[in-house]
Amino acid sequence: DTAVSQTPKYLVTQMGNDKSIKCEQNLGHDTMYWYKQDSKKFLKIMFSYNNKELIINETVPNRFSPKSPDKAHLNLHINSLELGDSAVYFCASRTSGGAEETQYFGPGTRLLVL
Amino acid sequence: AQTVTQSQPEMSVQEAETVTLSCTYDTSESNYYLFWYKQPPSRQMILVIRQEAYKQQNATENRFSVNFQKAAKSFSLKISDSQLGDTAMYFCVIPGGYALNFGKGTSLLVTP
Numbered sequence: 001d002t003a004v005s006q007t008p009k010y011l012v013t014q015m016g017n018d019k020s021i022k023c024e025q026n027l028g029h030d031t032m033y034w035y036k037q038d039s040k041k042f043l044k045i046m047f048s049y050n051n052k053e054l055i056i057n058e059t060v061p062n063r064f065s066p067k068s069p070d071k072a073h074l075n076l077h078i079n080s081l082e083l084g085d086s087a088v089y090f091c092a093s094r095t096s097g098g099a100e101e102t103q104y105f106g107p108g109t110r111l112l113v114l
Numbered sequence: 115a116q117t118v119t120q121s122q123p124e125m126s127v128q129e130a131e132t133v134t135l136s137c138t139y140d141t142s143e144s145n146y147y148l149f150w151y152k153q154p155p156s157r158q159m160i161l162v163i164r165q166e167a168y169k170q171q172n173a174t175e176n177r178f179s180v181n182f183q184k185a186a187k188s189f190s191l192k193i194s195d196s197q198l199g200d201t202a203m204y205f206c207v208i209p210g211g212y213a214l215n216f217g218k219g220t221s222l223l224v225t226p
Contacts, residue, residue, distance in 0.1 A: 033213055041153075041203055045213035055212045090159060092214075101147050101209045105159035 003027050006091050006106040013081055014114055021076045021109045023091030030095065032074035033103065034066060037088040046089075049074055081113045116141045116210030118217035126223040127196045134181075135191045135220045137206030143167075147209055148182065150191045153219075154202040162204070165189065196224045 004025045013019055025032065031050040037043045047066045048055040054066065063079045074093075078085060091106040117140045127133035139148070150162040165173045165182050172180050177197075181190045193200055201224045206217040 035213075041219050043205070043214075043216040048212040088157065092159075102149070102161060102164060103214055104161075105151075108157045108159070110157075 004106040025093040029093035120217035149207040
């Protein structure tokens with residue numbers, strides 16, 4: 001009964017490849033997020049998405065694109081992977097419009113680009 | 115813009131002792147939430163405690179409590195009776211714009 005799940009947990013790939021990370025939440029939330037955690041453990045927002053609006057952090061390269069087939073899923077597609085994309089990627093979700101603002105995180109996907 | 119500063123990159127504490135992790139922040143909001151998340155070696159991001167800024171009373175969750183000083187924009191986390199399982203990276207977090215703003219974290223090591 002995992003609340004926010006991500007697959008895969010580990011991803012090792014070659015530079016230049018295209019890969020996807022999947023995220024699913026069963027909390028009934030309508031806003032989902034992708035964060036990137038770098039080697040120094042710093043977390044930074046990449047995208048925020050609900051069924052009305054996609055907000056993109058302007059520092060995120062356009063090789064990264066979120067795709068949401070429905071409210072419970074927000075997948076992350078990465079084209080032409082680069083060495084600097086190696087990081088841990090976290091999906092998160094919360095209910096929008098509420099006062100609480102608590103976000104619930106998936107277990108993370110460790111991406112290693114060789 | 116919201117910013118979060120954690121001035122202690124690393125701390126250690128002995129089992130059963132008490133430790134306090136510091137956090138200061140900046141925000142232009144009048145009402146907001148503050149959070150502490152922990153990230154153990156398993157990598158999972160876990161909510162420890164949250165505080166609503168308009169509430170005077172400091173939040174408490176079992177062995178975890180906060181000292182929230184709104185005027186000083188300070189939000190420290192106290193862990194009482196530290197346990198080995200508390201070893202983790204702790205992040206002070208404030209919502210800002212459309213997402214959460216994380217501090218750089220404090221790596222806490224609990225030793226036997």
